[in-house]
Amino acid sequence: MKLSNLSATIRLSLLACSTLTAGISGTAHAEEADVDATDSVERIEVTGTRIKRAAMTGASPVTSVTAEDIKVAGITRVEDLLNDMPAIFADQTSGQANGATGTATVNLRNLGTERTLVLVNGRRLPSGSPVAGGIGADLNQIPAALVERVDVLTGGSSATYGSDAVAGVVNFIMRDDFEGFQVEYQGSVYQHDNDHKDMQRALNERGFPVPDGSQWDGDTHDISLTFGANSADGRANITGYATWRDIEEVTQDNRDYSACAMNINATGTRICGGSGTIPEGRITDFDTYDYKVSGTDFVPTDGTVYNFGPLNYFQRPDKRKTFGLLGHYDFNDSHTFYAEFNYMDNRTVAQIAPSGSFLNEVDISCDNPLLSASQRNTLCGPDGVATNGIVEGAFIGKRNVEGGPRQDDIRHTSTRFVLGIRGEIDDNWIYDAYMNFGNVSYSQTYQNDMSTTRIIRSLQATTDDDGNVVCKSVVDGSDPTCIPWNIFDPSKITQEQIDYLTIPLFARGDTRTKQISGYVTGDLTDYGVVVPGTSTGVGVVFGLEHRKESLDFNPDQGFESGDGAGQGGPVLGVSGEFDVNEFFTELNVPLVEDSEFADYITLELAYRYSDYSTDKTTNTYKGAFDIRVNDQLGLRTSFQRAVRAGNVRDLFRSAGLGLFNWEDPCGGDNPTLTVEQCARTGLDPSKYGSNALISPAGQYNSITGGNPDLEPEKSDTVSFGILLSPDAIEGLDIAIDYFDITVENAIQEIPEATIFNQCAINGNDQFCALINRGPTGSLWLSQDSITAIDTNIGSVETSGIDFDASYRYSLPDDMGLLRFKLIGTWLDKFATQNLPGGDIDDCAGRWDRAVCEYPVPDFKTNFSTTWVTPWDANITATYRYVSEVKEFARNDEGQVIDGPVPLTARDYLDIAVTWNASDNLQFRGGVNNVFDNTAPLVPNGPSGPANGNIYPGFYDSLGRYIFAGFTFRL
Numbered sequence: 001m002k003l004s005n006l007s008a009t010i011r012l013s014l015l016a017c018s019t020l021t022a023g024i025s026g027t028a029h030a031e032e033a034d035v036d037a038t039d040s041v042e043r044i045e046v047t048g049t050r051i052k053r054a055a056m057t058g059a060s061p062v063t064s065v066t067a068e069d070i071k072v073a074g075i076t077r078v079e080d081l082l083n084d085m086p087a088i089f090a091d092q093t094s095g096q097a098n099g100a101t102g103t104a105t106v107n108l109r110n111l112g113t114e115r116t117l118v119l120v121n122g123r124r125l126p127s128g129s130p131v132a133g134g135i136g137a138d139l140n141q142i143p144a145a146l147v148e149r150v151d152v153l154t155g156g157s158s159a160t161y162g163s164d165a166v167a168g169v170v171n172f173i174m175r176d177d178f179e180g181f182q183v184e185y186q187g188s189v190y191q192h193d194n195d196h197k198d199m200q201r202a203l204n205e206r207g208f209p210v211p212d213g214s215q216w217d218g219d220t221h222d223i224s225l226t227f228g229a230n231s232a233d234g235r236a237n238i239t240g241y242a243t244w245r246d247i248e249e250v251t252q253d254n255r256d257y258s259a260c261a262m263n264i265n266a267t268g269t270r271i272c273g274g275s276g277t278i279p280e281g282r283i284t285d286f287d288t289y290d291y292k293v294s295g296t297d298f299v300p301t302d303g304t305v306y307n308f309g310p311l312n313y314f315q316r317p318d319k320r321k322t323f324g325l326l327g328h329y330d331f332n333d334s335h336t337f338y339a340e341f342n343y344m345d346n347r348t349v350a351q352i353a354p355s356g357s358f359l360n361e362v363d364i365s366c367d368n369p370l371l372s373a374s375q376r377n378t379l380c381g382p383d384g385v386a387t388n389g390i391v392e393g394a395f396i397g398k399r400n401v402e403g404g405p406r407q408d409d410i411r412h413t414s415t416r417f418v419l420g421i422r423g424e425i426d427d428n429w430i431y432d433a434y435m436n437f438g439n440v441s442y443s444q445t446y447q448n449d450m451s452t453t454r455i456i457r458s459l460q461a462t463t464d465d466d467g468n469v470v471c472k473s474v475v476d477g478s479d480p481t482c483i484p485w486n487i488f489d490p491s492k493i494t495q496e497q498i499d500y501l502t503i504p505l506f507a508r509g510d511t512r513t514k515q516i517s518g519y520v521t522g523d524l525t526d527y528g529v530v531v532p533g534t535s536t537g538v539g540v541v542f543g544l545e546h547r548k549e550s551l552d553f554n555p556d557q558g559f560e561s562g563d564g565a566g567q568g569g570p571v572l573g574v575s576g577e578f579d580v581n582e583f584f585t586e587l588n589v590p591l592v593e594d595s596e597f598a599d600y601i602t603l604e605l606a607y608r609y610s611d612y613s614t615d616k617t618t619n620t621y622k623g624a625f626d627i628r629v630n631d632q633l634g635l636r637t638s639f640q641r642a643v644r645a646g647n648v649r650d651l652f653r654s655a656g657l658g659l660f661n662w663e664d665p666c667g668g669d670n671p672t673l674t675v676e677q678c679a680r681t682g683l684d685p686s687k688y689g690s691n692a693l694i695s696p697a698g699q700y701n702s703i704t705g706g707n708p709d710l711e712p713e714k715s716d717t718v719s720f721g722i723l724l725s726p727d728a729i730e731g732l733d734i735a736i737d738y739f740d741i742t743v744e745n746a747i748q749e750i751p752e753a754t755i756f757n758q759c760a761i762n763g764n765d766q767f768c769a770l771i772n773r774g775p776t777g778s779l780w781l782s783q784d785s786i787t788a789i790d791t792n793i794g795s796v797e798t799s800g801i802d803f804d805a806s807y808r809y810s811l812p813d814d815m816g817l818l819r820f821k822l823i824g825t826w827l828d829k830f831a832t833q834n835l836p837g838g839d840i841d842d843c844a845g846r847w848d849r850a851v852c853e854y855p856v857p858d859f860k861t862n863f864s865t866t867w868v869t870p871w872d873a874n875i876t877a878t879y880r881y882v883s884e885v886k887e888f889a890r891n892d893e894g895q896v897i898d899g900p901v902p903l904t905a906r907d908y909l910d911i912a913v914t915w916n917a918s919d920n921l922q923f924r925g926g927v928n929n930v931f932d933n934t935a936p937l938v939p940n941g942p943s944g945p946a947n948g949n950i951y952p953g954f955y956d957s958l959g960r961y962i963f964a965g966f967t968f969r970l
Helices: 006-015 067-073 078-083 197-206 373-380 452-458 495-501 557-561 648-652 675-680 752-760
Strands: 062-066 116-120 147-154 168-174 180-194 213-230 236-247 261-264 270-273 282-284 290-294 297-300 313-315 318-330 335-352 356-365 390-399 406-424 429-450 461-463 469-471 502-523 539-555 574-593 600-612 617-628 633-644 656-661 699-704 713-724 732-744 747-749 785-787 790-792 795-810 817-833 840-842 859-868 873-882 886-890 896-898 906-916 921-928 960-969
Touching (some): 067 147, 067 906, 356 452, 429 452, 452 495, 502 557, 539 557, 539 648
Antiparallel strands (some): 873 906, 886 896
């Protein structure tokens, strides 16, 4: 292919995977036939612009994933394929348990799912879920069997598509002209050899069970039916699909590297840690005493922890059904009616360790009849801790292992309708107008949690007039149903006790999107609007759009009151809506054609004005140049202003208690702050260095919430690239693009760690007022917390270089063709300024628990080779590389240094084969992660992003992925 070859460029544009702009080429289909340069062409639309022009590839780099790429990768979850792309970072995946929303989301440039706009055929998908963390579009709504290609355009695109396209756009192009009948099936399984000697040593030293040998699990079955028919006169087509997917769970006790909560001690040795809420039962004040139950005695807890890992899901079970119809009818040669209907029902379960009394504060009376004589003497004897016959302010920890693990049963049901009409007004003008309605219904049933209120009542036992052991609340009549919980002798815990303490929690909600849009695009050549020296006139778009976003989330009283002991705080409802009216326009101006110094130079301009019902207005715009110097060299550059207005959760959710990952620098044996600095945060100097300040699970309390006064955030994206197709190496194409995205007034909370440091280190009274230490001085017990409400922070900036190279080589002796593809991203910067004028935290190439959280590799690349054999079979090998990620830390002077735990580099090899057995039947199979490389292990990994001591989605979590399937078509 040469850049000046018009027909070849049009062909590749129609596929939206030009070797100069695509990131992943189709690796399983045969080479396309050559196209004669004299063939007639049609106007097309490429992701990133609504102007329909022949040979329009655009000034913005577009990466494309084709249907064949999905099949070759053996992927049944679209997010798994996207997460392997260098520009995309993992977010919600099937590998999350604690904090899972039940959705699958995409995160471009690590700027967040809320800054990544997801489209289907150029039109918005609704928000995925009304719950926290689920606002991004749910990729489970996408039926992989009907995907023709996925266009990924990185960098701001708000001028073309509206709010939220800050990091870019992911556009799923669906097949809408299918004819015939097709059935596809794929089965897959994970296999892993448990041979991590160091983790097995750590498990043995703790006395925990050790997984060993080969493990096969995580079976997935995926079936899809596709059918379509054309009308007799060829004017109409209807395409339908139905899919069913069943994914089996994997628990963490099936892998040696996830069979306990791993940490690293002061000597740099891996150890198995865990939770301070233990099955034996624990009573402590974190200062003068700390006992656990042993038989009928109290003995020192002595560092005993509960191994909460084994029961956690490493892969959630998932059942998904989808079906839909896409159709169009040509009224005549110029006007077409089209419609889309999509339905999805997805149900998954997130399982984590049992609930319990997570160190609830209770007064224990010395006459509690459940205390043994030995236990009573320990607490209330001459050397005991009781005062006036009461152990005041005792913190009780008891894990409900008798009641089983907590299970969060999550279901999303989505429907989406599109009705539209498009056509030609005349030879120069095209129009498109549509209505797009999306709705996602959410239901949640949280099982096996315990009631904090009932726990406290059940621990206050006494005897009634008949000598029966009862709760004090039974005697005083405040809770006649109360049953004492005998944590002082766990062998006597009964199902009746568990039934009283256990409560189900329920939540319901939905999100709704309404989009009404229409635009005309025209070619002004015949009107004489032509730059002198060129033959092609200016292309224009004029359009109007109305969009309304609504969200309701309705948790029950148990959620809202915070009575669920295992919830970390109240789960509050949200209800709100907003709408926006917009005008948008685009210009495509050919400046130079067939000159001595360039084949062509095109200027692209775009503008959008948005008026929100929240009394906010925004202006977004774009300017770009697309330059083809000759058939060997091309250049492109662009500047784009994008915006993101606050979504419903940003604006309207109530403030409530939640959890964040951190470690209090004022606690433990080696505090990193001084006594004076810690005193500024409200800590009594006598508690400096207390172990009571350290949460065993690494989770601390924060109060977060929305803010109706949020200003829209703004981003500026600058990019420029070079495109090479040298004559000296026939078949080689190279694209290199630099990008820089800066988000100002970014909408997010100021991180709790930043609030704390601003108070402790800088003595900022404004931030000190946001820190509420309790009587123990902790920030993780009871309501002790840091307040971090959403606001407009300083900025987020990321920059780097994307590269894309492809090469085709015909083998001698009719042995077929070799295709090579190399794509990658080198990240120079990922910097966050949480306060205007404040410190800048650059997370490129780093991870940690509180500042960066997710790993941010500074280099990711994929290299694939496909042999298109002469025997109707293609063989593809793909090498994936993720660079080392160092731990983010600061020294005493505030300078960023390398922490003690790097996440070492990982490389993976995937092999796949497709064979066309006949014109109607294709088989495929393969192995991803052939060498069963284990992901880098994360000590005390942050809850939510990390699971099973690794970061799911960022690395291959479960070992080898083996798949096989077929496609049969009539």
